[in-house]
Amino acid sequence: MNKIKYILQKEFLQIFRNKSMLPLIFVLPIIQLLIMANAATYEIKHINIVVLDVDHSIFANQLVLKFEQSPYFDVIGYADDNEQALDALYADRCDIVVHIPQYFEKNLRHGKMVKIYCAVNAINSSKAAVVYNYAQSIITQFSRQIDIESNRETSTIKAPDIRFANWFNPHLDYKTFMVPGILVLLVTLVGMVLSGLNLVREKEIGTMEQINVTPIGKGAFIIGKMLPFWIIGMVELALGMGVSLLVFNIPVEGSMLLLFAFAAVYLVAVLGIGLLVSTFSSTQQQAMFLSWFFIVVFILMSGLFTPIESMPLWAQKLTLINPIAYFVKVMRMVMLKGSTFYNISGYFLAMAAFAVGFNFLAILNYRKTST
Amino acid sequence: MIKAENISKSFGLVKALHSVSLTVKENELFGLIGPDGAGKSTLFRILATLLIPDQGKASVIGYDTIKNYRQIRMLLGYMPGRFSLYPDLTVEENLAFYASVFGTSVRQHYQLIEPVYKQLEPFRNRRAAQLSGGMKQKLALSCALIHRPKILLLDEPTTGVDAVSRKEFWELLSGIRQAGITILVSTPYMDEANLCDRIALFQDGQILSIDTPANIVADYELHLCAVKAPDKYLLLKTLRSWPNTYSAYPFGDAVHLSTTYKINNNELKQYLTHHALPGSQIMSINAGIEDRFLELLHQKTLTHA
Numbered sequence: 001m002n003k004i005k006y007i008l009q010k011e012f013l014q015i016f017r018n019k020s021m022l023p024l025i026f027v028l029p030i031i032q033l034l035i036m037a038n039a040a041t042y043e044i045k046h047i048n049i050v051v052l053d054v055d056h057s058i059f060a061n062q063l064v065l066k067f068e069q070s071p072y073f074d075v076i077g078y079a080d081d082n083e084q085a086l087d088a089l090y091a092d093r094c095d096i097v098v099h100i101p102q103y104f105e106k107n108l109r110h111g112k113m114v115k116i117y118c119a120v121n122a123i124n125s126s127k128a129a130v131v132y133n134y135a136q137s138i139i140t141q142f143s144r145q146i147d148i149e150s151n152r153e154t155s156t157i158k159a160p161d162i163r164f165a166n167w168f169n170p171h172l173d174y175k176t177f178m179v180p181g182i183l184v185l186l187v188t189l190v191g192m193v194l195s196g197l198n199l200v201r202e203k204e205i206g207t208m209e210q211i212n213v214t215p216i217g218k219g220a221f222i223i224g225k226m227l228p229f230w231i232i233g234m235v236e237l238a239l240g241m242g243v244s245l246l247v248f249n250i251p252v253e254g255s256m257l258l259l260f261a262f263a264a265v266y267l268v269a270v271l272g273i274g275l276l277v278s279t280f281s282s283t284q285q286q287a288m289f290l291s292w293f294f295i296v297v298f299i300l301m302s303g304l305f306t307p308i309e310s311m312p313l314w315a316q317k318l319t320l321i322n323p324i325a326y327f328v329k330v331m332r333m334v335m336l337k338g339s340t341f342y343n344i345s346g347y348f349l350a351m352a353a354f355a356v357g358f359n360f361l362a363i364l365n366y367r368k369t370s371t
Numbered sequence: 372m373i374k375a376e377n378i379s380k381s382f383g384l385v386k387a388l389h390s391v392s393l394t395v396k397e398n399e400l401f402g403l404i405g406p407d408g409a410g411k412s413t414l415f416r417i418l419a420t421l422l423i424p425d426q427g428k429a430s431v432i433g434y435d436t437i438k439n440y441r442q443i444r445m446l447l448g449y450m451p452g453r454f455s456l457y458p459d460l461t462v463e464e465n466l467a468f469y470a471s472v473f474g475t476s477v478r479q480h481y482q483l484i485e486p487v488y489k490q491l492e493p494f495r496n497r498r499a500a501q502l503s504g505g506m507k508q509k510l511a512l513s514c515a516l517i518h519r520p521k522i523l524l525l526d527e528p529t530t531g532v533d534a535v536s537r538k539e540f541w542e543l544l545s546g547i548r549q550a551g552i553t554i555l556v557s558t559p560y561m562d563e564a565n566l567c568d569r570i571a572l573f574q575d576g577q578i579l580s581i582d583t584p585a586n587i588v589a590d591y592e593l594h595l596c597a598v599k600a601p602d603k604y605l606l607l608k609t610l611r612s613w614p615n616t617y618s619a620y621p622f623g624d625a626v627h628l629s630t631t632y633k634i635n636n637n638e639l640k641q642y643l644t645h646h647a648l649p650g651s652q653i654m655s656i657n658a659g660i661e662d663r664f665l666e667l668l669h670q671k672t673l674t675h676a
Contacts, residue, residue, distance in 0.1 A: 006471040014459055206455030210514075213419050213449045214472045215441065 003216050007224025011198075015228060025194070025232055026239065029186040033240055037179045037248060044130045048076045048094040052085040057105035063116075063142050067098070072134050089121055096120045096131050108146060168253075168336045179250050180331040181304040183240045187233050187263060188298075188324055191270035192277070193291045195229040199278040200287040218366065226271045233267045234260065253338030259331065262344070265351045266327045272358030273323075279365040298324040323354045372397045372522055372553045373418060378427035380413055387413040388576045390427065395555055395569075400548050403557035404564045404660070405573030411557040412452055413576075415526045418555070419449040432521055445473070448520035448552075450511050452527040458500030462491050462510055465499055466517060473518035480519045486546050487513050490539075505536030509543075516547065523547065525556040529563065541566050561661040572664050579667040584660055591658035591666060593617055593629040596636075600643065600651035609646045613639070618669045627662060 015021055049067055053060050067073045076094055079085035085097040099117035107114050118135050122128035202208040202225075211221060237260065244250040252259075273294060281287035301308075301315060302324040308316055319325040326347045333339035341348070373395035380388040387410045395401040403411045416422040417429055420440035429436045431443045456465045466488075470477045481488070487509050494502060499510060508528055515523060525544075529537040541563065548554055556567070564570045565584045572579040572587070580587055600606040607626050610619040617629045628639075636653045643651045658666075 002474070003472065006468065010457070010460070010464075010468050013464065014457065017459055205458065206451060206453045207457060209421060209451055210449070210455045210469075211472070212421055213444055213447060214469070215444050215474070216472055 003220045004224045004227070007216070007221065008227060011224065011228045015232075025190060026236065029189070029236060029240060030243055033179070033182055033186065033243055034247065036182050037175050037244075044127055044134075045072055047073050047096060047131050047134065049073050050077050050079050050085055050088045050094040050097050051075060052079040052082065052097060052099045054102045055100050055104035059105040059108055059146070060100045063100065063139070064098075066138050066142050067135075070134070070138055073138075086119070089119060092121070094121070095127075096135060098135065175248050176250055176336060177332070179244045179248050180335045181302075181328045183237060183244065184302075184324060184327045184331055185299060185304065186240050187237050187267065188270055188295065188327075190229055190233045190236055191267045192274045192295060193288070194232075194274075195226055195271050196274035196277040196281070196287045196291050197284050198229070199225050199275065200281050200284050203278075204283055222275065222363070222366070226275065229274075230264075230267050230271060233270075234263065237263050250335065252335050254334035254340065258341055258344075259334050262327070262330050262334075262348060262351065265348065265355055266323060269323045269351055269354035269358055272355060272360075272362050275362035276358060276365060279362055298322050301325065302328050304328050321354075323351060326351055326354075372399070373401075373429075373431050373555060375414070375418065375429040376427050378414070378417060378424045378429060380410075380417065380422065380424050380426075386576055388417075388424070391576070391578055392427075393571055393578060393581060395553060398548065398551055398553055400544065400554045400556070400566070400568045402564055402567030402570040403555065403573050404559075404561060404570050404664070405557070406559055409573040410576035411573055412526050415449070415451075415524055415555075415557065419447060419524055420444060445518075446521045448515035448518070448523045450515040450523075450525045450528055452530065454507050454511060456499050456507075456511060456514060459498060461496050461498055462502070463495040465510060466513055469514040470517045475518050477517065480517060483519055483547070483550055484513045484516050487516070487543050505532050505539070508532055508536070508540060512540075512543065516552075519552075521553065523552050523554045523556075525554065527557050527559065529558060529560065537563070561659065561664065564660040570660070572660075572667060574664075574668060574671070579664070579671065587660060587663050588658055591663045593631060593658075593666060594633050594655070595627060595629050595658050595662060596634070596653055596655045597622065597625040598628050598639075598643075598651055598653050599625045600648045602648065605646075606643070606648055606651065609643060609648060613642055615639075618665065620665050622661070627656075627665075629662070629666065 015025075051064050051067070053064065064075065068075050077088065079088065079097070082099070085099065088094045089097055097119040099119070101115060101117070104114055104116075116139060118132070120128045120131050120135075199222075202211070241252075241256075241259075245252070274291065277287055277290045277294070281290055300306075301311070301319055301322055303319065304324070308319050308325065311319070330339075330344050330347050333344060337343075373393075375391060375393050377390045377392055378388055379386070379390050391410075391414060393401075403414065405411055413422065417424050418431060418436060420431075420436050420443050423437055432446055434440075434442045434446075436443060457468070460468065466477055470479075477484075491506060491509055491513065494506060499507065502510060512525070512528065515525075529540055532540065537560075544554060544556065545566070557573075558564070564587075567584060569581065569583050570587065571581045580590070582590070598606060598610060603621065603624070603626065607619060607621055610616055610626055610628050615630050615634055617631050619626055619628045621627075636655075639653055640651065643649070
């Protein structure tokens with residue numbers, strides 16, 4: 001036990017002495033949190049629209065006005081012909097072209113079917129879907145208004161009035177959704193990258209060999225090397241949580257204690273990955289690349305940015321062994337939904353299994369590589 | 372105190388040690404002398420319980436290096452060839468850390484490290500990374516001694532250290548030996564061999580000879596003379612083609628010429644003059660460790676060929 005204490009002392013001495021390490025650990029993540037939470041949003045505003053109005057009627061003007069009044073659309077110009085409209089689309093000046101055909105008003109007044117042609121820039125498919133939906137809802141609104149004005153019933157049966165309520169995030173605030181996930185990211189970076197680098201450094205500068213001839217056991221050495229990053233990870237989570245509450249007003253519906261308890265287990269699992277990476281590397285450069293590889297794959301497939309449910313089946317199966325996915329999910333469940341221990345007990349168990357599993361693998365490999 | 376029996380170790384296709392055996396007695400200052408790549412560090416790492424030999428057995432203070440490595444680690448001070456202390460910790464912090472790791476304190480064995488540490492004291496708040504080469508070695512030595520080991524393994528402690536620091540370092544070693552610590556030290560410098568009680572000449576993973584430096588030199592059976600001439604390269608070439616030559620090696624500003632019988636200096640002088648080397652100096656000399664080492668190497672290559 002005493003031996004671990006001495007290594008801990010030494011580790012903290014080294015970490016706090018390293019002038020570039022401290023800001024790296026505590027300041028950068030906060031900046032990341034502030035930047036990413038404000039920037040990483042799916043909300044789409046300021047959709048640039050070019051109108052190709054061939055009809056030049058009152059109805060057509062009314063429709064364009066509707067687009068102009070919408071907070072989502074900015075009418076940036078009117079095209080004279082089809083070619084000009086498509087030009088704007090090709091040149092990336094606009095996101096959507098709305099084509100109002102000839103006899104638009106005339107046909108409407110005669111109760112005939114009218115077609116409006118919308119061309120959407122679908123390079124970013126999810127954005128295109130949103131743009132399309134917004135445009136459709138505006139056009140639907142317009143047509144309903146016409147119906148009311150002309151006292152026409154669209155159908156003899158009154159359609160049910162459907163209203164939606166958004167649970168757990170009533171205003172569909174993307175920050176509320178993103179911030180818990182970004183907190184996970186920060187904790188992961190400390191746990192996985194820094195810990196692995198720190199251990200490989202001892203190999204690189206040769207102190208590992210010197211330590212190996214002392215009576216310090218490998219177990220005590222590893223614990224002494226890993227524990228500081230567990231502590232730093234927890235402190236960082238607390239710090240990040242503080243910023244989220246103060247700056248972003250993220251609600252915390254569930255138990256904070258439960259959240260930190262889960263984080264405690266999660267960090268052990270992630271440190272295990274860091275340790276595993278370090279057993280495969282003999283230089284910090286190698287360790288950096290290896291852990292970067294894991295982190296990028298884990299994060300992109302964690303459901304942090306894109307929903308897991310829309311991934312192909314094999315990718316969904318892969319997230320089962322992705323600890324980051326579990327933590328992102330639990331974080332959101334507890335913070336936004338107020339899930340209890342009972343609700344997340346399955347994830348807790350899985351995370352405990354990861355913690356044991358990764359560390360077991362790491363120690364197994366550690367033994368093999370250093371006789 | 373140290374016993375190695377028929378130790379072999381390979382790294383892939385490279386055979387680092389061929390059936391090496393040696394014994395180091397209690398309180399001896401034993402030197403492993405050999406060029407870089409001879410396998411000295413591998414032997415050290417096996418004795419320090421860091422490597423497992425492919426074949427053979429080694430014991431330190433009666434403990435087997437594989438089975439009883441824990442006991443050995445308590446009693447051993449090891450200084451690797453490469454400086455391997457924490458560069459971002461100060462002199463004092465490094466020392467305190469290694470003391471605590473061994474469950475002791477700097478004060479407890481201060482007497483032992485005092486002669487070494489005294490020279491470091493003015494820099495005790497300096498980070499290890501900012502020390503000079505000689506100071507680094509002294510710090511490493513202090514750290515290896517801090518738990519008062521019974522045996523000290525020093526792997527090339529004076530490589531890359533200036534001549535004055537080297538001399539100081541060896542003086543420190545003899546002081547440590549007087550405190551009752553057995554020392555096994557390796558070095559590529561032949562001149563340091565004379566400072567050891569006994570030495571092993573090491574080459575290509577094999578021991579050529581083990582004895583006291585005096586006996587090793589006494590084993591030299593050839594006749595040796597130093598030859599000097601302005602054109603050293605031509606001199607070496609000429610001497611090697613002389614029919615009476617056994618071997619000729621460059622040695623500082625001279626060439627050491629060995630022959631199996633006593634030569635006539637005038638005869639050689641004539642031969643050299645004849646080969647465009649007039650006015651060369653010839654002096655009969657006593658052999659040193661290096662001459663013996665080169666003779667052993669020469670014999671080895673002859674038997675191989």
